[in-house]
Amino acid sequence: MPDPVTTQGQHIFLLWRWAWVAALATGGVVWGLIFYAAFRFRRRSDDEVPVQTRYNLPLEIFYTIAPIIMVVVFFVHTERTQNAIRANIPDPPVTVYVVGQQWTWTFNYMPGGEIHTPGNQVLYSVGEAGNPPTLVLPVGETVEFKLHSPDVIHDFGVPGFLEKEDVIPGPAIDDNHFQVKPIVTGTFKGKCYELCGVYHSRMLFNVKIVTEAEFQAYLQQLQAQGNVAAQPLLGGSQSQTQAGLGSGSEGGSE
Structure with missing residues (x-):
């Protein structure tokens, strides 16, 4: 990302940086869960089959609510940044x-x-x-x-x-x-x-x-x-x- 040379660019840079922080944090959690499940519930012998779970209601609720919360947070910060960079002054110099x-x-x-x-x-x-x-x-x-x-x-x-x-x-x-x-x-x-x-x-x-x-x-x-x-x-x-x-x-x- 280029260094911002305008006041408006500073607002955009902050949104871009913290969006990447949130994305990497979310990715870290997802990757961690994937590797944990792959290791914890791996098949240990030819005769043993891991426990098969059809559904888990708490997890289903979490998987529904968490993305909604993330979208709302992204929306709020994006709207705030957009308002800051579009706050035009009348009769600019x-x-x-x-x-x-x-x-x-x-x-x-x-x-x-x-x-x-x-x-x-x-x-x-x-x-x-x-x-x-x-x-x-x-x-x-x-x-x-x-x-x-x-x-x-x-x-x-x-x-x-x-x-x-x-x-x-x-x-x-x-x-x-x-x-x-x-x-x-x-x-x-x-x-x-x-x-x-x-x-x-x-x-x-x-x-x-x-x-x-x-x-x-x-x-x-x-x-x-x-x-x-x-x-x-x-x-x-x-x-x-x-x-x-x-x-x-x-x-x-x-």
């Missing part, structure tokens, strides 16, 4: 509109919140198949990802986040979304987790978690490069199109 398409990613940095994009414009970074883009995020700030696809279902995931989300085709600007709060700086890998076509394996991207000052400097760099748009780039026949907003005119500076 950073919003990134993620577009997954065959076979690359576009990251639109949206204006608003405590961290504003320069000029309150949409700033974007576009990758190409074989040339992964980089998603830059500020440490210690809640980031909301809005996910969109102009073609088929993709899946946006970062192993360090310990979670992923489907990228569903559709015209709505608020498709699937989730929030994370990075807690460490560094460079991490991301990829598409849904088989989406012949070049699925090339749908990669990098994630850089940096300080707030470095994040602001990166946004200014995007603006200086001309990666500016009035609305998010929603993909299409080319990476830099707004297919979801009209006829799919090229360029992001419109």
Whole structure:
């Protein structure tokens, strides 16, 4: 299991770890009973037949109640973890509109919140198949990802986040979304987790978690490069199109 790099990932890691502890403990009890029964009630001679028991009511009750209790415990902890990682805050400081398409990613940095994009414009970074883009995020700030696809279902995931989300085709600007709060700086890998076509394996991207000052400097760099748009780039026949907003005119500076 990768080390979690977000607050939400820490909750997922704890659920994963203790689920394995419970599973191994249960497996140890079951294996112990199997070996005990195989040894204790083994046939000791050709003439001796072990005692044959048709049923044992206390054991039958135990075998029924114990799994139900285990399922309830797993459900409660899973529900608690899900509520923790889905406890989205309104108006997060950073919003990134993620577009997954065959076979690359576009990251639109949206204006608003405590961290504003320069000029309150949409700033974007576009990758190409074989040339992964980089998603830059500020440490210690809640980031909301809005996910969109102009073609088929993709899946946006970062192993360090310990979670992923489907990228569903559709015209709505608020498709699937989730929030994370990075807690460490560094460079991490991301990829598409849904088989989406012949070049699925090339749908990669990098994630850089940096300080707030470095994040602001990166946004200014995007603006200086001309990666500016009035609305998010929603993909299409080319990476830099707004297919979801009209006829799919090229360029992001419109």
